Amino acid sequence: MLFEINSFDGSARCGHINFPGHIVETPAFMPVGTYGSVKAITTDELKNLGYKMILSNTFHLMLRPGIEVIKQHGGLHEFMNWDGPILTDSGGFQVFSLSSMREITEKGVNFKSPLDGDKCFLSPEIAIQVQSELGADITMVFDDCTPYPSTYEETKKSMELSMRWAERSKTAFAQNSGALIGIVQGGMHKDLRHISIEELTKLGFDGYAIGGLSVGEPKAIRKEILSSLMPAIPNNKLCYLMGIGKPEDIVESVRLGVDLFDCVIPTRHARTGFLYTKAGVIKIRNSAYKNDTKPIDETCSCYTCKNYTRAYLHHLDRCGEINACRLQTTHNLHYYQTLMSELRQAIKSERLSQYIDDFYKLRMTESSAMA
Amino acid sequence: MLFEINSFDGSARCGHINFPGHIVETPAFMPVGTYGSVKAITTDELKNLGYKMILSNTFHLMLRPGIEVIKQHGGLHEFMNWDGPILTDSGGFQVFSLSSMREITEKGVNFKSPLDGDKCFLSPEIAIQVQSELGADITMVFDDCTPYPSTYEETKKSMELSMRWAERSKTAFAQNSGALIGIVQGGMHKDLRHISIEELTKLGFDGYAIGGLSVGEPKAIRKEILSSLMPAIPNNKLCYLMGIGKPEDIVESVRLGVDLFDCVIPTRHARTGFLYTKAGVIKIRNSAYKNDTKPIDETCSCYTCKNYTRAYLHHLDRCGEINACRLQTTHNLHYYQTLMSELRQAIKSERLSQYIDDFYKLRMTESSAMA
Numbered sequence: 224m225l226f227e228i229n230s231f232d233g234s235a236r237c238g239h240i241n242f243p244g245h246i247v248e249t250p251a252f253m254p255v256g257t258y259g260s261v262k263a264i265t266t267d268e269l270k271n272l273g274y275k276m277i278l279s280n281t282f283h284l285m286l287r288p289g290i291e292v293i294k295q296h297g298g299l300h301e302f303m304n305w306d307g308p309i310l311t312d313s314g315g316f317q318v319f320s321l322s323s324m325r326e327i328t329e330k331g332v333n334f335k336s337p338l339d340g341d342k343c344f345l346s347p348e349i350a351i352q353v354q355s356e357l358g359a360d361i362t363m364v365f366d367d368c369t370p371y372p373s374t375y376e377e378t379k380k381s382m383e384l385s386m387r388w389a390e391r392s393k394t395a396f397a398q399n400s401g402a403l404i405g406i407v408q409g410g411m412h413k414d415l416r417h418i419s420i421e422e423l424t425k426l427g428f429d430g431y432a433i434g435g436l437s438v439g440e441p442k443a444i445r446k447e448i449l450s451s452l453m454p455a456i457p458n459n460k461l462c463y464l465m466g467i468g469k470p471e472d473i474v475e476s477v478r479l480g481v482d483l484f485d486c487v488i489p490t491r492h493a494r495t496g497f498l499y500t501k502a503g504v505i506k507i508r509n510s511a512y513k514n515d516t517k518p519i520d521e522t523c524s525c526y527t528c529k530n531y532t533r534a535y536l537h538h539l540d541r542c543g544e545i546n547a548c549r550l551q552t553t554h555n556l557h558y559y560q561t562l563m564s565e566l567r568q569a570i571k572s573e574r575l576s577q578y579i580d581d582f583y584k585l586r587m588t589e590s591s592a593m594a
Numbered sequence: 595m596l597f598e599i600n601s602f603d604g605s606a607r608c609g610h611i612n613f614p615g616h617i618v619e620t621p622a623f624m625p626v627g628t629y630g631s632v633k634a635i636t637t638d639e640l641k642n643l644g645y646k647m648i649l650s651n652t653f654h655l656m657l658r659p660g661i662e663v664i665k666q667h668g669g670l671h672e673f674m675n676w677d678g679p680i681l682t683d684s685g686g687f688q689v690f691s692l693s694s695m696r697e698i699t700e701k702g703v704n705f706k707s708p709l710d711g712d713k714c715f716l717s718p719e720i721a722i723q724v725q726s727e728l729g730a731d732i733t734m735v736f737d738d739c740t741p742y743p744s745t746y747e748e749t750k751k752s753m754e755l756s757m758r759w760a761e762r763s764k765t766a767f768a769q770n771s772g773a774l775i776g777i778v779q780g781g782m783h784k785d786l787r788h789i790s791i792e793e794l795t796k797l798g799f800d801g802y803a804i805g806g807l808s809v810g811e812p813k814a815i816r817k818e819i820l821s822s823l824m825p826a827i828p829n830n831k832l833c834y835l836m837g838i839g840k841p842e843d844i845v846e847s848v849r850l851g852v853d854l855f856d857c858v859i860p861t862r863h864a865r866t867g868f869l870y871t872k873a874g875v876i877k878i879r880n881s882a883y884k885n886d887t888k889p890i891d892e893t894c895s896c897y898t899c900k901n902y903t904r905a906y907l908h909h910l911d912r913c914g915e916i917n918a919c920r921l922q923t924t925h926n927l928h929y930y931q932t933l934m935s936e937l938r939q940a941i942k943s944e945r946l947s948q949y950i951d952d953f954y955k956l957r958m959t960e961s962s963a964m965a
Contacts, residue, residue: 258909263916288909292885296903304901514663530675532667538629538659545634545919 224402224429226461230571234480237570242308242360245275249482252563253278253310254556259303262490263548266305273560275307278485281353282314286338290356298358308360313350319368347391361402364392369410371439378410386422393426402429404463410435411444413451420455430461437467453479470562474579477566489559493551496540499558501585512537525557595773595800597832601942605851608941613679613731616646620853623934624649624681625861625927630674633861634919637676644931646678649856652724653685657709661727669729679731684721690739718762732773735763740781742810749781757793764797773800775834781806782815784822791826801832808838824850841933845950848937860930864922867911870929872956883908896928
């Protein structure tokens with residue numbers, strides 16, 4: 224993996240990640256294929272929407288179908304019929320989410336499978352090995368994620384453990400091809416965040432991810448942490464903001480220099496009828512759309528907007544039809560892809576600030592009319 | 595609608611139904627789009643699979659989203675983005691399925707909406723009007739369906755009511771364009787079935803459907819009724835066997851001269867992991883497929899078989915992934931379409947009997963090995 228930056232607009236930047244046979248333009252958004260399947264959409268459709276790279280979950284795939292099954296297929300790419308780059312998370316965040324069902328030691332994490340209660344163990348070495356067996360193009364270090372709120376002492380202890388695990392992850396990764404990304408921790412404490420990025424930079428990684436955000440903290444705090452942290456990330460390295468987020472979060476983070484995003488929001492919200500438009504969110508379950516013969520977004524060129532009305536989608540959603548999930552997922556992922564593409568164009572032509580102003584204006588004026 | 599027969603092989607026949615701008619080759623199978631959506635598959639995908647005509651349900655669409663919404667779109671074709679012919683059932687069978695929640699009178703059927711308990715009424719005149727408002731290319735008469743088992747007297751009474759309703763349906767349809775199909779009733783009593791077809795023939799319809807089968811009767815009885823009835827159906831008219839069925843039912847009915855079929859089986863079974871192959875049914879949920887890197891059917895050229903393994907589908911199914919439903923629906927509908935196409939070819943080349951022998955042989959030899 225080679226990451227190159229081609230243009231700047233303030234702190235925001237535009238570049239590309241080169242993989243053998245694939246180029247991903249940044250800033251980029253990765254749809255999430257937790258179980259080796261981006262929900263309700265095929266890999267061919269993802270390609271047609273313009274997506275080049277996806278994220279998949281080590282933790283989930285270890286439990287189902289198990290790594291052996293995927294190895295028998297020759298790796299995750301072959302298993303799920305996706306030949307583009309795959310970033311795999313390390314499982315750290317999912318283990319964190321188990322809270323009471325896990326025990327953290329210096330060596331790693333003992334936890335019970337949420338599926339069958341079986342005893343499982345993840346460590347930096349195992350997480351790296353599993354990602355290698357999956358055939359990850361970008362591998363993540365194994366980290367501990369601090370809950371919100373946490374005391375300074377708890378956060379410090381957790382961050383320091385993550386840094387020792389980052390070092391062990393790097394050692395374990397040594398012989399692997401592809402890229403390894405370190406994860407900045409340190410909760411909502413700026414100085415701990417800065418110590419974390421300093422430690423990671425000393426170790427040296429192909430890119431730096433910001434973990435431990437979007438864990439329940441107020442948005443203002445998240446923004447403050449991110450603003451303080453971003454200038455400390457090595458400027459020539461890929462910067463990945465994990466698990467975030469909504470269009471407005473992406474826009475603001477791109478402004479600060481983030482290159483890479485992943486989030487379940489566009490796909491999950493599609494399935495519950497939250498549809499993104501330039502004018503704001505449409506809640507298609509709202510009875511206001513029962514007779515609405517307009518498309519979701521009249522300015523949108525996606526398959527769903529070209530062929531179906533709000534009334535039809537409202538109807539499918541009420542009937543629990545799978546096609547509601549399908550058509551709405553297509554729309555939301557098209558919205559996110561268009562947003563990323565427009566952000567890249569805005570950076571290249573040095574008018575990001577204007578673009579972001581317009582982004583908010585469009586939302587402000589029309590979303591009230593629509594609600 | 596113009597129905598023409600081009601070739602015979604015994605009682606089986608091959609022909610086409612001509613609609614303005616569309617030709618449907620027969621024998622044909624119609625996927626079912628109950629709520630104006632064939633579950634888990636788009637109309638473009640149906641076209642790509644070779645389907646030309648679909649069935650949709652008057653009863654369901656009346657309740658959700660309501661006919662007014664569909665009229666606002668200009669009809670069902672526009673609402674669901676399908677420009678091919680649509681056959682709509684009359685709602686008779688669905689009202690029948692409500693059993694205790696309905697009251698049958700000479701005028702029509704009073705029933706409670708299974709959705710909200712609202713009082714509803716369907717009559718021959720209303721059923722025809724609603725189908726016309728939906729924009730049906732083929733309209734079905736409104737009929738009463740006899741449960742199994744029923745006494746001779748009950749069946750006679752019900753069939754005679756259906757025949758009076760058929761006459762009223764024809765009168766109500768008079769000004770409409772498109773085709774109207776009469777429905778033969780008479781339960782499991784051969785002589786009543788023959789009286790029914792005689793009555794319908796006297797009235798004169800564009801085609802004749804066989805209703806009231808697949809209501810719980812043993813397969814042998816169904817076959818006997820069908821064999822006795824088929825020679826009495828006007829030979830130059832479209833013959834439609836309603837709601838049937840499994841591949842072996844279709845094969846046997848084509849042999850007897852049936853031209854048209856509909857059934858939820860390929861789509862419903864796809865969603866519960868029953869996958870059709872020439873060698874028999876694969877139950878993909880079976881743990882035997884956990885590590886199976888073969889496609890569903892090595893001889894199948896569908897999108898699913900070309901790109902995914904049994905192990906992948908088994909995994910998606912266990913994870914409750916929507917893509918399992920999607921990929922499996924594609925496969926089963928491809929199987930049904932291939933079956934119909936092969937049946938037509940076999941009739942044209944007068945080797946249907948051999949084809950059917952091979953159909954069973956392939957199933958017999960390999961399904962035991964696979965089970």
